[in-house]
Amino acid sequence: RQTHRTLLAQLRGQSPQAPDLGARAAALGVPLERRQLIGVAVRPVSVLHGQTLATQEVLRDLAEATALAGRRVTVAALVGVVDDTSVRALLSVPMTVGVEGVLRKVAREIHRTAASTVVIAVGTTVTTTTDVRRSLGEAAHVAGAALRAPGTQLYHRLDDVRLRGLLHLLREDERVRAFADRELGPLLARDSAQGSRLVELLRCLCENGGNKSAAAGAAHLSRTAYYQQLARIEQVLGVSLEDPESVLSLYVALLVHEMGP
Known part of the structure; x- marks a missing residue:
């Protein structure tokens, strides 16, 4: 060989x-x-x-x-x-x-x-x-x-x-990395500080095409509990998850983040 x-x-x-x-x-x-x-x-x-x-x-x-x-x-x-x-x-x-x-x-x-x-x-x-x-x-x-x-x-x-x-x-372009950090930084910091899983719950929403009911099922939460967590995500990030462009931007950032350093 x-x-x-x-x-x-x-x-x-x-x-x-x-x-x-x-x-x-x-x-x-x-x-x-x-x-x-x-x-x-x-x-x-x-x-x-x-x-x-x-x-x-x-x-x-x-x-x-x-x-x-x-x-x-x-x-x-x-x-x-x-x-x-x-x-x-x-x-x-x-x-x-x-x-x-x-x-x-x-x-x-x-x-x-x-x-x-x-x-x-x-x-x-x-x-x-x-x-x-x-x-x-x-x-x-x-x-x-x-x-x-x-x-x-x-x-x-x-x-x-x-x-x-x-x-x-x-993935190695610093501008792409910076974009992902800007989009997800506050959420990652919140999870790290409080032991929450907001990033994971956001991923469920993105991977289910914005369908909140399906995302709640994927997250193994009741719809009421999941919707409360989505409201918290919106508060932390200062964005609306009803806005398709915001959800798309966050999904791109999640994909970049998953690829690691």
Whole structure:
């Protein structure tokens, strides 16, 4: 796997692409010329942080499961553990073969053989090694966003994660962080100081499309008790939760906050 990791690092732009990169990949049975190239990211649903031995063992096993899926489907692929959170793969598919069918087969095999529940994300199909970086990067961003709402899809694309995907791409922008802090700061401070769960109750409202009755059920509160808590949220934030734009702004802030630092 070390050679696979080295080639993936070059293709991701982490290190300069060697002149013989294509030849080295072809020697491993993964041709890069005149092929459809698709970046793939596979992440355990359980959130893993840091280079612990347990994390690395999980990812190594996941890399083996991903490589095995490629062999069973007979698709050429570079597969490796490239960071502390995911397995990355580059699929090389002949120009005459339908990509979607290959992706479905590979994804089914990964889900079937992986030791734990995973999220699979794919990037745009490209045809040159210079564009592979974009495809691999997209897959990583989509996987990160899809973790928040994995659903039951075999795999995810950028179109599937929509607002979460956009916010994941922008999550390190200080202006986005500042926006989330402005929107939620008073509520977070109130919860921290008083042990309340106003942020959680606000999330219930947002995730239920502003439907207060459904949100009360999701929060396991009577409607009367939940409405009282919503009034408290409005008081703390100085906004009206009857205003769609206010609710939208708060939901965006919640999504940014969930992504962590």
